[in-house]
Amino acid sequence: MVMLSIRRSISTSRRASIVRDLVDAVGNYCPKAIIAIVTNPVNSCVPVAAEMLKKRGVYDPKKLFGITTLDLIRASTFVGELKGIDPMMIQVPVICGHSGETIVPVMSQCKPKIKLTDSEVSDLTKRIQIAGTEVLNLKAGAGTATLAMAFAGSRMVDAIMRGIKGQSNVIECSFVEYNYDEAPYFSTPILLGPNGIEKNLGLPKLNCRNWKRNY
Numbered sequence: 001m002v003m004l005s006i007r008r009s010i011s012t013s014r015r016a017s018i019v020r021d022l023v024d025a026v027g028n029y030c031p032k033a034i035i036a037i038v039t040n041p042v043n044s045c046v047p048v049a050a051e052m053l054k055k056r057g058v059y060d061p062k063k064l065f066g067i068t069t070l071d072l073i074r075a076s077t078f079v080g081e082l083k084g085i086d087p088m089m090i091q092v093p094v095i096c097g098h099s100g101e102t103i104v105p106v107m108s109q110c111k112p113k114i115k116l117t118d119s120e121v122s123d124l125t126k127r128i129q130i131a132g133t134e135v136l137n138l139k140a141g142a143g144t145a146t147l148a149m150a151f152a153g154s155r156m157v158d159a160i161m162r163g164i165k166g167q168s169n170v171i172e173c174s175f176v177e178y179n180y181d182e183a184p185y186f187s188t189p190i191l192l193g194p195n196g197i198e199k200n201l202g203l204p205k206l207n208c209r210n211w212k213r214n215y
């Protein structure tokens with residue numbers, strides 16, 4: 001398992017090139033590794049990593065993940081805060097990607113079912129989409145949501161490990177190869193297993209609000 005973490009102040013192209021070189025080394029020395037990428041922009045670093053692994057002939061789409069777990073944690077937390085429910089008891093699928101409007105919480109598929117008005121859905125969605133930037137601004141150059149990301153990373157790694165150990169029904173959303181429409185990589189709910197992705201569970205049921213990009 002390799003988790004890459006590179007300073008945000010480095011330019012995007014420099015970060016992508018560092019990810020490229022690190023993933024190339026992993027492909028060379030540990031070609032069967034499961035790779036989970038935290039480094040932003042996740043939406044671009046995952047495809048870059050895939051291309052490097054393909055070049056080495058060791059790419060396995062079941063073993064490359066972009067970590068979007070923090071979006072799921074934020075969704076549960078904000079819904080929980082609004083409705084006075086323990087966030088640990090709430091699951092909201094968050095699909096698509098990990099930046100701005102590509103972060104798509106599917107509130108209609110929240111478990112348990114929670115009644116939300118249109119304006120609550122709209123406000124929650126915006127809050128989840130800008131949460132990372134909100135933290136960046138508050139920390140004023142001192143980094144990202146480090147502690148929350150540590151929690152998110154450990155949840156995702158724990159889920160992957162439970163899958164490897166053969167535990168059944170381990171599901172997390174993650175940014176992986178999916179080929180939805182014209183997007184070759186997409187975050188969807190994933191069933192994890194001994195080889196990484198056991199099954200991509202595909203898009204959750206979407207409603208008109210999702211399609212209208214209001215979510």
Ligand SMILES: NC(=O)C1=CN([C@@H]2O[C@H](COP(=O)(O)OP(=O)(O)OC[C@H]3O[C@@H](n4cnc5c(N)ncnc54)[C@H](O)[C@@H]3O)[C@@H](O)[C@H]2O)C=CC1
Pocket residue numbers: 004005006007008018037038039040041042067068069070071098143144145146149
């Ligand atoms: N996927 C997600 O939900 C999240 C992603 N992030 C991303 O995680 C990354 C790290 O963020 P922070 O921990 O706040 O940054 P940070 O600046 O606190 O830590 C970055 C670490 O990377 C190391 N590093 C720098 N250059 C390196 C290189 N060439 N090779 C190997 N390691 C190198 C540094 O020594 C440092 O320990 C950023 O890209 C950030 O955007 C952060 C929060 C959430």
Ligand SMILES: O=C([O-])CC(=O)C(=O)O
Pocket residue numbers: 008040070131132133135136144145
């Ligand atoms: O933008 C960043 O580097 C931080 C980030 O991804 C988040 O907090 O979700």
